[in-house]
Amino acid sequence: MAKAKTVFFCTSCGNEYSKWLGRCPACGEWNTMQERTVVAAAASSKTVAVPGEGRRPVRLKDVEMGVEDRITLRSAELDRILGGGLVKGSLVLIGGEPGIGKSTLSLQIPLSNPVLKPSM
Ligand SMILES: [Zn+2]
Known part of the structure; x- marks a missing residue:
């Protein structure tokens, strides 16, 4: 089963940390940490970012069907x-x-x- 966890990304260099830091150890920038929730895949150690802004669930009845040629x-x-x-x-x-x-x-x-x- 997928497990959600909170991680912190540096908005400057993109490095990921398990806890909030005032200064990014990788790039040295201050106050660049941003909190995100990720879902860890059950069978592997890979993490998948949860879709954020701009992507929202849509009810099946609201899905527009395109007509293919x-x-x-x-x-x-x-x-x-x-x-x-x-x-x-x-x-x-x-x-x-x-x-x-x-x-x-x-x-x-x-x-x-x-x-x-x-x-x-
Ligand atoms: Zn950084």
Whole structure:
């Protein structure tokens, strides 16, 4: 389980200390310590800064869904399983057991779409 702890960062040089100090031992600046809460990862000693100002939780109902430009594969079934076609710039991984039909399915994707044509 993640454990939150308080650390102090020097705003001048960025060094981290476990307690507040009037003068940063690393850079020698005075009154540059700033308190922050960090969450230590459970399985490692790495620390992750808790999102601060400008990042606030948003309710799911308030999340705005963008509409991606999709490339239709001219196959109703392929378009349906891809959520309406390929999203430009995305990558689709087709996986499965040997012989399940990955190549057969891939060969059904028409290459008449100029976006999907391999360039040689
Ligand atoms: Zn410093």
